[in-house]
Amino acid sequence: MLSEAVRSIGANLSTTVAATMTVLIGMFLLGLVIAFATYARSWSDDVKAGLVVKVFHDRDATPQQVNAVRVLLERDPRVDKERIEFISAEEGLRQMRRQRPDIFSNDLPYNPLGPAWTVYPTQAEDVEEIAAAVGTGTKASPYPAGVHNVTYGKEKAKRILRVANIINAIFGIAVLVLLSAAAILIANTIRLSIFARRREIEVMKLVGATNWFVRGPFMLEGLICGLVGSLLAVILLFVSKEAALPSLLPRLTSDPDVQALGFWLISLILLGLGLLLGAAGSGLTLRRFLRV
Amino acid sequence: MTAVEEETFVTDTPTALAEPGEQDPTAAAPGAGAMIVFESVSKTYDPHVVALEAASFVIEKGEFVFLVGPSGSGKSTMIRLLLKELEPTTGRIIIGGRDLGRLPHRKVPQLRRNIGCVFQDFKLLSDRTTSENVAYALKVQGESRNSIRRKVPEVLGLVGLTHKGNSYPDELSGGEQQRVSIARAFVNHPPLLVCDEPTGNLDPDTSVGIMQLLYRINRSGTTILMATHDREMVDKMRRRVIALEDGRIARDERRGGYASE
Numbered sequence: 001m002l003s004e005a006v007r008s009i010g011a012n013l014s015t016t017v018a019a020t021m022t023v024l025i026g027m028f029l030l031g032l033v034i035a036f037a038t039y040a041r042s043w044s045d046d047v048k049a050g051l052v053v054k055v056f057h058d059r060d061a062t063p064q065q066v067n068a069v070r071v072l073l074e075r076d077p078r079v080d081k082e083r084i085e086f087i088s089a090e091e092g093l094r095q096m097r098r099q100r101p102d103i104f105s106n107d108l109p110y111n112p113l114g115p116a117w118t119v120y121p122t123q124a125e126d127v128e129e130i131a132a133a134v135g136t137g138t139k140a141s142p143y144p145a146g147v148h149n150v151t152y153g154k155e156k157a158k159r160i161l162r163v164a165n166i167i168n169a170i171f172g173i174a175v176l177v178l179l180s181a182a183a184i185l186i187a188n189t190i191r192l193s194i195f196a197r198r199r200e201i202e203v204m205k206l207v208g209a210t211n212w213f214v215r216g217p218f219m220l221e222g223l224i225c226g227l228v229g230s231l232l233a234v235i236l237l238f239v240s241k242e243a244a245l246p247s248l249l250p251r252l253t254s255d256p257d258v259q260a261l262g263f264w265l266i267s268l269i270l271l272g273l274g275l276l277l278g279a280a281g282s283g284l285t286l287r288r289f290l291r292v
Numbered sequence: 293m294t295a296v297e298e299e300t301f302v303t304d305t306p307t308a309l310a311e312p313g314e315q316d317p318t319a320a321a322p323g324a325g326a327m328i329v330f331e332s333v334s335k336t337y338d339p340h341v342v343a344l345e346a347a348s349f350v351i352e353k354g355e356f357v358f359l360v361g362p363s364g365s366g367k368s369t370m371i372r373l374l375l376k377e378l379e380p381t382t383g384r385i386i387i388g389g390r391d392l393g394r395l396p397h398r399k400v401p402q403l404r405r406n407i408g409c410v411f412q413d414f415k416l417l418s419d420r421t422t423s424e425n426v427a428y429a430l431k432v433q434g435e436s437r438n439s440i441r442r443k444v445p446e447v448l449g450l451v452g453l454t455h456k457g458n459s460y461p462d463e464l465s466g467g468e469q470q471r472v473s474i475a476r477a478f479v480n481h482p483p484l485l486v487c488d489e490p491t492g493n494l495d496p497d498t499s500v501g502i503m504q505l506l507y508r509i510n511r512s513g514t515t516i517l518m519a520t521h522d523r524e525m526v527d528k529m530r531r532r533v534i535a536l537e538d539g540r541i542a543r544d545e546r547r548g549g550y551a552s553e
Contacts, residue, residue: 173356203415206375207476208405209432 007217015196015224019189023229023277024236026182027270030175031237034266037171044164048124050074051160053131056149057114059089064147066115069134073119078130083120089113114148125161127152166177179273186281190222194285226278227271234267325389326350327484327515328374332428333383335369335539343369346383346540351517351532353483356510358526359519360550361536367519370536371488374490374517375407376400388483405433407479408485412492414469416461422448423457426476433480447479451505467498471505478509485509487518493527499525523550 066086073084087095092113096104104290121127130213131152135143143150204214241263305414328351335344342364359367371547372378373385376392385392388406395403402445409415416425428438432488446452461469469492477485488504491499504526509517520526526533526549534541545553 099529199415200417203417203428204432205401206409206415207429207432208401208403210401213432213434 015189015192016221019186019222019225019281020232022189023226023274024181024232026178026185026277027233027274028236030178030182030273031179031233031266031270033106033171033174034269035237037167037175040167040171041164044160044167047160048164048166049120051121051124051153051156053117053121053134053150053152054126055117055119056091056151057116057146058148059112059114061114061146066081069117069144069147069279072134073117076130076133077125078121078123078133079215080120085118087118089115092116096225100115114234168190172244179277183277183281186222186277187285188210189225190218190282190285193221194218215286218286219279222278222282223275224278226274226281229273230270230274233274234270237266237270238263317379325353326386327355327388328352328517329384329386330370331384331545333380333385335366335373335374335378336381342539344373344380344536347536347539347541348383349534349541349544351515353515354510354513356507356516356529356531358519358529358533358548358550359536359540360521360526360533365536366539367536368488369539371486371519372518373480373524374486376403377410401448405480406484407480408474408480408482409472410470410477410485410487410490412489414461414473416469416472416537418461421460421529422453422472423459425461425472429476429479443479447475450478450508451475454537465498466494467501470498471504473504474502474509478514482514484515487516487520489520490518491520491522503529526550528543 008257055073057066057069070084070086089111092115093104093111096113097106101115119128119130131150132141134150135141135147165226201214208249329347330347330349332346332348333344334342336342343537347366347370359370361367369378371456373380373392374387381394387403390403392403417428420428420474425443426444426447427440428445433444433544435484437514445454445457451474453468453471453475456464456468456472461472462465465539474490485506491502492504499522506516530547530549533543533545533550535543535552
């Protein structure tokens with residue numbers, strides 16, 4: 001059967017090459033999309049990780065009031081228990097002096113700050129609700145005793161989350177469109193090659209070939225197209241990575257936490273998807289056009 | 293294809309299936325049965341085109357039967373029904389003791405391996421040599437390379453094309469191409485050979501050669517059903533003739549001519 005598949009690929013070289021090129025282009029773009037998407041995700045995750053809820057106590061808050069807030073925060077399931085940070089008034093002043101030396105100069109007569117809490121959510125999206133659970137400062141939901149403000153970087157948080165969601169959605173759609181385009185093109189190519197070989201198929205059926213003997217070469221052809229196409233795409237991606245990244249790198253953030261998915265992992269994904277596309281494309285067409 | 297498989301497929305038909313009056317004296321021997329049984333088979337293409345209407349006949353093993361009739365009289369439909377390319381609208385078809393209506397779809401390749409097919413347009417693969425075309429039928433059935441190497445020259449010898457084994461179809465004359473297609477149909481020694489106008493594209497002299505070949509094959513015990521327009525041939529051979537007209541069997545004569553006498 002293998003020899004029949006190789007023979008049929010040789011006899012229908014142009015359609016086979018067309019299908020392989022389609023996979024190549026689709027997979028190359030998909031590789032780029034995956035790289036950029038994972039990079040963007042990683043970036044947005046990094047930014048999201050910076051989203052925190054801050055609870056500011058009054059200067060004269062009693063230890064009991066401070067403790068009550070801690071209990072409140074620890075009970076909230078949306079809060080990352082490991083990362084509830086207490087910032088004493090002195091520590092807060094030190095931080096502010098570093099950030100805004102123009103206002104918090106060394107010659108302040110007294111420390112204007114009270115103690116504070118920095119709370120990290122397990123899900124960045126929850127910052128608003130965590131803050132609201134502590135209190136919004138309105139009549140309906142006043143701050144707890146000894147607390148004068150709760151912040152969560154309202155506008156910044158909303159904008160970051162919106163951008164991150166849009167990036168994810170766009171990349172998701174792009175990947176879906178590319179994948180289905182590649183599958184449809186493979187299916188079309190297989191259909192062409194079935195059409196080109198309908199006489200051979202007729203003879204096959206006539207002399208009593210089993211259905212698998214008729215289908216086999218086409219399926220193998222689809223798989224080979226998928227595999228070779230994605231292999232070429234990986235090579236092309238590698239070449240363009242080596243050529244483009246050195247000039248691109250300085251412009252990107254230097255934060256080591258922000259990373260695209262590893263190249264070899266992307267390659268593996270592409271190869272797997274290529275095979276899957278080949279199988280799906282040919283399987284789809286065979287079912288419809290080759291009632292054996 | 294081994295002899296054992298052939299035998300398991302072509303089991304003996306219970307004699308009850310064959311109408312007693314139709315039976316050939318030579319085929320009445322114990323263990324012999326009908327090769328093809330049509331029991332009031334009708335085929336209607338949607339919605340009102342009747343291709344075959346209540347066709348009933350029995351063809352015994354080893355018979356040589358001509359199927360005659362004008363174009364559109366149902367000959368091709370009958371052949372396609374035999375190969376289970378089509379399903380009858382009503383009625384029953386039994387081949388070698390097997391009811392085709394109850395033959396599961398996956399067994400259809402097995403059925404076709406037991407029916408050699410020869411067509412007017414030869415249906416050879418143009419990118420393969422004579423030997424490869426014949427070997428193809430064996431390869432498709434998963435035959436081993438050794439047995440292919442043994443069987444192909446044997447059957448090419450039978451059809452008289454030993455010296456043309458490496459020629460491509462377009463290097464052969466029409467008669468030679470038809471011999472290749474007969475070789476391909478017969479390489480497995482199927483019990484039944486179905487021919488759809490095998491001499492339709494050939495000149496009279498070449499046709500005689502093809503008919504002689506088919507006659508030889510028939511004498512070796514293979515049942516042959518041949519649809520044809522070749523009036524002269526039918527009249528000369530004096531074999532059983534089933535004549536179709538508008539999908540009905542108009543005539544079934546043991547030693548008939550092309551036209552009714």
